[in-house]
Amino acid sequence: MSNAAVNAQPITSKKNDISFPSGNRPVLQISSTHDDKKKILFVTSELTDLVKTGGLADVSAALPRALSPLHDVRVLIPGYPQVLECGHPIRLVGSLGAQGDLPACNIGRLDLPDGLIIYVLISPELYERDGTPYGDEHGNDWPDNPVRFARLGLAAAEIAAGTACIRWAPDLVHAHDWPAGLVPAYMRWRGLKTPSVFTIHNLAYQGLMSMNQRRRLGIPVEACHHEQMEFYGHLSLLKAGIAYADHVTTVSATYAEEITTPEFGCGMDGYLRVKAEQGLLSGILNGIDESWDPATDTHLIQNFSMHDWAGKAANARHVREMFGLAPSEGPLFSVVSRLVHQKGIDLTRGVAQTIVEAGGQVAIIGRGDARIEDDLRQLAARYPGQVGVHIGFNETDARCLFAGSDFLLMPSRFEPCGLSQMYAQRFGSLPVARRTGGLADSIEDGVTGFLFDEANVESYRHAVERALAVFGRPQLLNAMRCRAMNSGFFWRQSIAPYDQLYRRLLGDQQATAITF
Numbered sequence: 001m002s003n004a005a006v007n008a009q010p011i012t013s014k015k016n017d018i019s020f021p022s023g024n025r026p027v028l029q030i031s032s033t034h035d036d037k038k039k040i041l042f043v044t045s046e047l048t049d050l051v052k053t054g055g056l057a058d059v060s061a062a063l064p065r066a067l068s069p070l071h072d073v074r075v076l077i078p079g080y081p082q083v084l085e086c087g088h089p090i091r092l093v094g095s096l097g098a099q100g101d102l103p104a105c106n107i108g109r110l111d112l113p114d115g116l117i118i119y120v121l122i123s124p125e126l127y128e129r130d131g132t133p134y135g136d137e138h139g140n141d142w143p144d145n146p147v148r149f150a151r152l153g154l155a156a157a158e159i160a161a162g163t164a165c166i167r168w169a170p171d172l173v174h175a176h177d178w179p180a181g182l183v184p185a186y187m188r189w190r191g192l193k194t195p196s197v198f199t200i201h202n203l204a205y206q207g208l209m210s211m212n213q214r215r216r217l218g219i220p221v222e223a224c225h226h227e228q229m230e231f232y233g234h235l236s237l238l239k240a241g242i243a244y245a246d247h248v249t250t251v252s253a254t255y256a257e258e259i260t261t262p263e264f265g266c267g268m269d270g271y272l273r274v275k276a277e278q279g280l281l282s283g284i285l286n287g288i289d290e291s292w293d294p295a296t297d298t299h300l301i302q303n304f305s306m307h308d309w310a311g312k313a314a315n316a317r318h319v320r321e322m323f324g325l326a327p328s329e330g331p332l333f334s335v336v337s338r339l340v341h342q343k344g345i346d347l348t349r350g351v352a353q354t355i356v357e358a359g360g361q362v363a364i365i366g367r368g369d370a371r372i373e374d375d376l377r378q379l380a381a382r383y384p385g386q387v388g389v390h391i392g393f394n395e396t397d398a399r400c401l402f403a404g405s406d407f408l409l410m411p412s413r414f415e416p417c418g419l420s421q422m423y424a425q426r427f428g429s430l431p432v433a434r435r436t437g438g439l440a441d442s443i444e445d446g447v448t449g450f451l452f453d454e455a456n457v458e459s460y461r462h463a464v465e466r467a468l469a470v471f472g473r474p475q476l477l478n479a480m481r482c483r484a485m486n487s488g489f490f491w492r493q494s495i496a497p498y499d500q501l502y503r504r505l506l507g508d509q510q511a512t513a514i515t516f
C-alpha cells in the first residue's frame with residue numbers, strides 16, 4: 001500500500017485544481033490532545049454544511065459541534081462535487097493506496113469557518129459525479145455503491161490505524177448508517193484495537209449488495225455468515241456495522257426497543273434482540289442546534305418569540321403567498337418531509353379533505369419518490385388555494401413553513417427520531433404525529449402536540465380533529481405553543497450519554513454507568 005507522505009499545503013477547492021505535493025515524511029501524532037479530550041472520528045455520507053438528503057446530514061453536522069467542548073471530533077466524508085466546490089479551501093493531507101478493487105485516493109482537509117475539521121476522501125472516479133450521494137437524479141442507486149462506500153469504510157480504518165499520513169489518529173471511531181457500515185468491519189478485520197460506535201439512523205436502509213462483491217471489497221469469507229454481515233443471501237453494509245461495532249446506538253430510546261420487534265425490525269429484529277440482551281444496543285435521542293430560534297433566525301420573514309403571535313402570523317401570510325394559498329385566518333398545516341413511504345404521505349392525502357372542510361389549509365414541501373410527488377401535485381390540483389405543494393427542498397422555505405404553520409403533519413409509519421417535529425415545536429407549530437420512535441419520545445400528547453396510535457387514516461383523522469378543536473380555543477392553542485417552544489430538545493442535553501459511552505469504551509475509569 002502506498003503511503004505517500006504529504007505536507008499540508010493550501011490549494012483551491014475547485015475540482016481540477018487539486019494538486020498533490022509529495023516527498024515529505026509522515027508525522028503521526030498518536031498521543032491524546034490536551035486536557036481530557038478524546039479524538040473522535042465521525043464517518044458519514046452527508047453533512048448539512050456541504051450535502052444533505054435528510055436528517056442524517058443534520059446530525060452529522062450538529063453532533064460533532066455539540067461534542068466539541070468535550071472532545072476533538074473530526075468528520076470524514078466522500079469528496080462529492082458539493083463538497084469539493086463548497087467554496088472553502090481544501091488542503092491535501094494524506095493518501096491511500098489501492099486495495100483490491102478499491103482505488104487509490106487522497107485525503108483533503110477542509111476547515112469550516114467555525115473550526116469543524118472535515119477530512120475529505122478524494123476519488124474522482126468514485127465520488128465526482130452529478131446526483132445525490134447515493135444515486136442519479138432519477139433516484140437510481142449508483143451501481144458501484146459497494147465500492148464507493150467500501151472505500152469510505154476502509155479509508156476510515158486506515159486513518160484509525162495511522163496509515164493514512166494525516167498526522168492525526170482517532171481514539172475512537174463513530175460511524176453513521178449503512179454507508180459507513182464497513183468502518184467497524186474493516187477495523188476489526190485489520191485487528192485494530194481502536195473502539196468503534198455504529199449509529200443506526202434508519203434501519204430500513206440496509207445497504208444490501210450481492211455476495212459476488214465479497215472478494216473485490218476484501219471481505220473475509222467468514223464474514224459472510226448470518227452472525228456477521230450476511231442477510232438473507234446478500235451482504236448488508238448496515239448489518240456489518242451492527243456486527244462489528246463495539247457498541248450500537250440508535251436515535252431514540254423507543255426506536256431502540258421497536259427495532260427488536262418483528263414489526264419494526266426489518267428482518268434484523270432477532271439479531272438486534274441479541275445485541276440488546278448483551279447490553280450492546282441503546283437509544284440516544286437526537287437534538288437540534290441553537291440556530292433553531294425564531295427570535296433570531298434570519299431565514300424568517302419576521303422574527304418572533306413566545307406570545308408575539310403577530311410575528312408568527314406574518315410568517316403564515318408569507319407561506320400562504322409562497323404556496324399560492326388563499327388569504328385565510330384558518331389553521332395552516334405544514335408538511336416538511338422526504339417523500340417516501342416511511343413518512344405516511346398517503347395518510348396525509350387521506351385527511352386533507354377533513355382539514356379543508358374545516359377551513360384549514362395545507363402547505364407541503366419535499367421531494368422523493370416520483371409517485372408520491374405526482375400524488376401530491378394531484379392533491380394540490382384538487383384543492384386549489386387550499387393545498388399548496390412545492391416539490392423540492394430548501395432550508396429557507398422549510399424554516400418559514402415551521403414558523404408560519406400552526407401544525408406540522410408527521411404521520412410516519414416509523415420514525416427513528418425525527419427532527420422536523422423538534423424544529424416545528426421550537427417555532428410554535430404543534431406536531432400531529434404517530435406515536436412511534438422518536439416522535440413518541442419528543443411530543444407530549446395534548447401538551448406539545450397530538451399523537452395517534454395506528455398507521456391509518458381513521459386514527460390520524462381523530463388527532464387532526466383534536467388539533468382543529470384546539471385551534472378554535474386560542475388560549476389553549478397559545479399555551480400549547482409556549483410549551484412546545486420551550487421543549488428545548490437541544491444537543492447539549494444529548495451529549496452526556498455519548499460522552500459516557502465513548503469514555504466507557506475507552507476504558508476511562510471516570511465514566512459513570514450508562515443511564516440511557
Ligand SMILES: Nc1ncnc2c1ncn2[C@@H]1O[C@H](COP(=O)(O)OP(=O)(O)O[C@H]2O[C@H](CO)[C@@H](O)[C@H](O)[C@H]2O)[C@@H](O)[C@H]1O
Nearest residue numbers: 053054055056201337338366367393415416417418419420
Ligand atoms: N426532501 C428533502 N430534502 C432534503 N432535506 C429534507 C427534505 N425533506 C426534509 N428535509 C430536511 O431533512 C431533515 C429531516 O429529518 P428527519 O429526522 O425528520 O427525517 P429523515 O428521515 O431524513 O432522517 C433519518 O435520520 C434522522 C437523523 O437521525 C432521524 O431523526 C430520522 O428519524 C430518520 O428517518 C430536516 O432538516 C428537514 O428539514
